[in-house]
Amino acid sequence: MPELTLEALAAxxxxxxxxxxxxxxxxxxxxxxxxxxxxxxxxSEFMAQVIAEGQAIREAQRKAAREGRDE
Structure with missing residues (x-):
């Protein structure tokens, strides 16, 4: 390895x-x-509704999975 000079290091x-x-x-x-x-x-009332709907959908999916059927 060549000698490391300040100039080489700067470059x-x-x-x-x-x-x-x-x-x-x-x-x-x-x-x-x-x-x-x-x-x-x-x-936001709208976002509260969106969240409630999403939770209802997810709960329906969980119930269907527990019962062994696809939704």
């Missing part, structure tokens, strides 16, 4: 930075995450 770091910048294509990850939306539908 390697510059090359890595160049490759990294082309790999990410300037994409910046979003700063928000899933926790920012928790509870956003708490006061």
């Amino acid at each position: 390697r770091v510059a090359e890595l930075e160049r490759k990294l910048s082309t790999t990410t294509n300037g994409v910046v990850p979003p700063t928000r995450d899933w926790r920012s939306v928790v509870g956003m539908f708490d006061d």
